Amino acid sequence: MLQLELFPRMELKALSDFQKLEAARLPLNDLTKLVLTPEFFQSPKANDVIRRQHAGILDKILGFRIRYIEEMLIADARGFDPDGAHDTWGPLMHQGVQTWVGLEKETLQTPYSECLRILQLLKIKPYQQVVDLGAAYGRMGIVIGGLYIKNSFTGYEYVKARVDEGNRIYRELGMNRCQLITQDLFAKDFEMPQADIFFIYDYGQVEHIDHTLRQLEQVAYKRPIKVVVRGKFTKQIITDRHEWLDLQYDGKLEELFSIYTAYIA
Numbered sequence: 001m002l003q004l005e006l007f008p009r010m011e012l013k014a015l016s017d018f019q020k021l022e023a024a025r026l027p028l029n030d031l032t033k034l035v036l037t038p039e040f041f042q043s044p045k046a047n048d049v050i051r052r053q054h055a056g057i058l059d060k061i062l063g064f065r066i067r068y069i070e071e072m073l074i075a076d077a078r079g080f081d082p083d084g085a086h087d088t089w090g091p092l093m094h095q096g097v098q099t100w101v102g103l104e105k106e107t108l109q110t111p112y113s114e115c116l117r118i119l120q121l122l123k124i125k126p127y128q129q130v131v132d133l134g135a136a137y138g139r140m141g142i143v144i145g146g147l148y149i150k151n152s153f154t155g156y157e158y159v160k161a162r163v164d165e166g167n168r169i170y171r172e173l174g175m176n177r178c179q180l181i182t183q184d185l186f187a188k189d190f191e192m193p194q195a196d197i198f199f200i201y202d203y204g205q206v207e208h209i210d211h212t213l214r215q216l217e218q219v220a221y222k223r224p225i226k227v228v229v230r231g232k233f234t235k236q237i238i239t240d241r242h243e244w245l246d247l248q249y250d251g252k253l254e255e256l257f258s259i260y261t262a263y264i265a
């Protein structure tokens with residue numbers, strides 16, 4: 001059972017337990033303890049609605065200012081096209097890059113509990129490196145920073161405001177093995193890092209994702225890799241064009257991800 005300064009003995013079983021933590025505005029000392037606890041990242045129920053609610057509450061407990069930042073981005077976007085929406089605003093504002101400005105914030109990111117489930121299934125070994133390609137605010141890094149103390153995380157993200165906010169929270173929580181980097185993954189000079197595990201959740205346009213998968217194929221010539229894929233576009237691109245990836249785990253029921261492996265010897 002969790003022991004915090006504010007709540008000497010606390011169970012995290014229902015959404016209302018997490019809501020209590022949110023209302024309490026915990027001191028940093030308690031927050032740094034919370035993120036070391038797997039139950040913190042576990043959703044009270046395994047259905048998508050509760051997972052998303054749980055994730056939204058965790059963002060608030062941790063002090064993320066996601067709503068504010070996304071609203072600022074939408075305000076900028078309206079300057080480009082007052083009648084636009086999430087499918088048009090990102091590319092208009094960001095040189096054709098689909099940054100999903102205007103997308104509902106729980107659709108933009110993977111719930112923490114799903115990040116946890118993915119990491120458990122991956123059975124990551126000490127010192128393996130995890131990379132998120134199109135990381136938004138870097139939720140995967142929060143779970144790794146808290147629970148996987150011998151692993152490092154790098155998230156690449158086009159939108160600097162998201163990167164700055166994620167890095168601010170990592171710094172506050174003392175997660176110095178986690179970082180977000182402002183980067184266009186489609187830039188000509190972007191070199192794919194030599195990591196062990198890569199995560200892609202439908203980050204952008206089809207040709208951008210295809211280009212990233214080609215870069216991952218080159219990494220797989222040098223070392224074994226695992227690629228976690230969330231979202232139907234990326235899965236379809238893999239089925240159509242990337243048979244070098246072997247499907248290892250196909251998410252069941254409300255698990256919206258698949259895990260592929262590759263080592264092209």
Ligand SMILES: C[S@@+](CC[C@H](N)C(=O)[O-])C[C@H]1O[C@@H](n2cnc3c(N)ncnc32)[C@H](O)[C@@H]1O
Pocket residue numbers: 097098099100107108109110111132133134135136137138139140156157158159162183184185186200201202203204205208230
């Ligand atoms: C659907 S979100 C997924 C966020 C995170 N991976 C998660 O699952 O929680 C995709 C992110 O990729 C970013 N993105 C899209 N195109 C990109 C590009 N060319 N370079 C870097 N990031 C990009 C978007 O701005 C967005 O934040």
